[in-house]
Amino acid sequence: MADLKGKSRATTTPADGCALCSLPLLVPQEPSSDIEDDEDEETPSHLIDDVELPCGDHFHWDCLMNASKISPVDKLRFCLFCRQQAVTIADDGSEKLLVHVRNEGGLTSNFDLGEEIRSEIAFDSNPHLRRTEAFLSLMSQDDLETAEEMLRGEDGAEPVDPNSTYEEGGLTALHVAAYNNNVRAIELLLRYGAQKDKRSNDGASPLDCASQVEAWNAVQVLNS
Structure with missing residues (x-):
């Protein structure tokens, strides 16, 4: 998953699970043996893994990335669940898949997932x-x-x-x-x-x- 560090913590957790796999968006966190327990700081038992499309549907990061390798990128112009248009048209005419990403780093708004997907596909093929x-x-x-x-x-x-x-x-x-x-x-x-x-x-x-x-x-x- 991309290392996205938001400036603000996510204040809400979507109630539903991933629209593709139906599993919860809160993923259990495995305890680290490298870090000593700190009595003053509790380690969360779950971490959020959530990508929200403009239509409001939620997905795990890996679920969307894996789906992008099966479906051509142009098919991701539409939500894989509700089929609503997901891309926005920039001033230069290009299409951008802007999403909200919530993870352990907080909330990153308007992240261009389309560019990330294209890079991953290029890396996998070469x-x-x-x-x-x-x-x-x-x-x-x-x-x-x-x-x-x-x-x-x-x-x-x-x-x-x-x-x-x-x-x-x-x-x-x-x-x-x-x-x-x-x-x-x-x-x-x-x-x-x-x-x-x-x-x-x-x-x-x-x-x-x-x-x-x-x-x-x-x-x-x-x-x-």
Whole structure:
């Protein structure tokens, strides 16, 4: 389930269960053996797992996601239970499946579930995309040790391409490291074949990025 952290706690719990599986929306929580009991803070015995569509029908997160893998995405334009239209039309003409999500993080309103579903379907059909996203996320978090394991293929899969790009902007991890003046990340990426002359969608090289923000340590490494 997506990690959605709302700003406010859900104040109400829908009385009915999931419209697909009919099981309660309050899911029993398994006690954690890693966390010591705190006498001053009670651990809830149940957690809410609820996705509310615009029509008012409620579903478990996994029930909707699993159903989306069986039915084409365009069929999810309508509620799987009552068949009312579920999508809204944005100003640019695109369709959005905006829902309310209640979970342990609270309430997240107007979450675009349609975009989440499309991403999951893309990842399932092409596991390479999921590895690419994981690698780029590790690099952005400066988790270089784990990122290097993926570059080597030590995680049991094919080595990840150091020139993988973010979906938006066409930036590589080397572009981002240059922006951040992160010399360690730059040196790591270059060792595994990152291309200094790789261009983003707007034509910028990693060196251009470093020069733009006056990241002189990065400039020196990229010029060497």
